[in-house]
Amino acid sequence: MCDITKEQVYDAISNVIDPEVGFNLVEMGLIYDAIIDDVCNVKVVMTLSTRGCPLHQMLTQWVKDAVETRVPGVKNVEVEVVWEPEWNISMADDNVKKALGAL
């Protein structure tokens, strides 16, 4: 049985910051789920704010690296980028909305 929690995974990913907007991916609402199996393999389900994002490859790599290096006991980390549901600003935290002028 694995004792890694979703909170640990989300905490690790909250260190990954999108350099374009200056917020971390968790508060942007880009992380949809973190699935942890019995042997501590982690699958992060995430999206991006736009399909043509030039940081696509880097952001997914940073998420993978962040979980691998910051969550003790993690085995394999897989990052899946999905486009459904499509991200929109309502998924972001209030501080992000306020800073961007959307609140």
Added chain:
Amino acid sequence: MFSVSKDYAPPFGMIAPFFVIGSIFFFLGTLFLLMLDPSRGHFDPLIAGWVHWFLLGFVMMIIFGAMAQLIPVVVEVGHHSVDLYYVIWPLLLVGTLAMVAGFWAWPAVLPYGGLLVLTAMLIYLYDTLMTLRKVQNVTLTVKTAVAANLFLTTGIVVGFVMTLAIGAGVDVDISWWLGTHAVLVLGGYVVLTIMGLSLILLPMFGLAHGFDERPVERAFNLMLGGVLLHLFSTLIGFDFGRFAAIFVMIAAIGLYLWQVYLIYNVRARKENDIWARSMFFGYGSLVVAVLLAIPAAIFGSEKLILASGWFLILGFVTFLITGHLYKIIPFLVWFERYSPLVGKQRVPMLQEMYPKGMADMEFAFSATGVVVAGLGILFGLRDLYYGGVILLIVGAGFLLASVKWMLSFGKTETE
């Protein structure tokens, strides 16, 4: 340890020359505006030379540099042969200089310059089309890229034949073909490319989602139809077809502007940074250009044609390019110098990597200059035109300084 995948990213050293050369051409291009007299009309060799200086040396140079980076991320496949970009900018640079020399002083040089430019374009086209062949998800942006590049090639071939007429005495009616050359390059390539790219870039930077894309799809089809109608009407000598094509293209631009409004309405990011302000001014200029183009097409007034062209090139195309430079250059510099440091030390945000004060000055002087000089052209007031050009020169100086500042950001710190 953080690692970075760079599969799609061309080397910084390969792209930087496009932006440096483009910015220098922009600055010198504004200086050369002082040599021009708008009352002499658009067939004047001085004006023709300036248009080629500006469109090839600034607009095309920057578009090609941006495309080296944007094509792979937009279509999600790597370049067919990205190393070709190392030869594109020298060919385009020398070709442009030779062409302008041909227009301004030595007509015999014109075909050689045209041939070099044509070669640069064909190399760019080869890489772009071979890259697009690998794409499985054929989006509207991909379709516009294919159509735009085919129009560019046709437009450049038409232009090359015209250089042979001027420089080598080949029997071609330049006045008949000039309009089609301009339609193919400006409408068929520059405007179509901007349409396709803005469908990616405006929502990306404005964080806009869930908007209706039908207006831009119709705009694309209309622009395609308009450019083809103009081309075939020219080939068969059908004057009314050329006249109607102008209105088809104006309708396409109207629909495109409606699309931009829809994107603007749903954007989540409402801060008015230098990018957003440049977009507002650029699209505002496009509205003015279209409003002037309608009576220009009907009455054929030289002042209206030149004023419409002024707001299209100096207002719309220029501000869309300069606004995006404040996004693209910091990203390239960040990618080159800071992405390997992510996770090891604090890295700057992209919005910290452009000089806000200089950018504000660039915008203020350039925007005022475009409006003042544009009014000078429209009303035939030479002093107003030259006054506006002076403001534009100051703005271009600030842009040049800003580009240098951005390219130097973190250079010593990360070495």
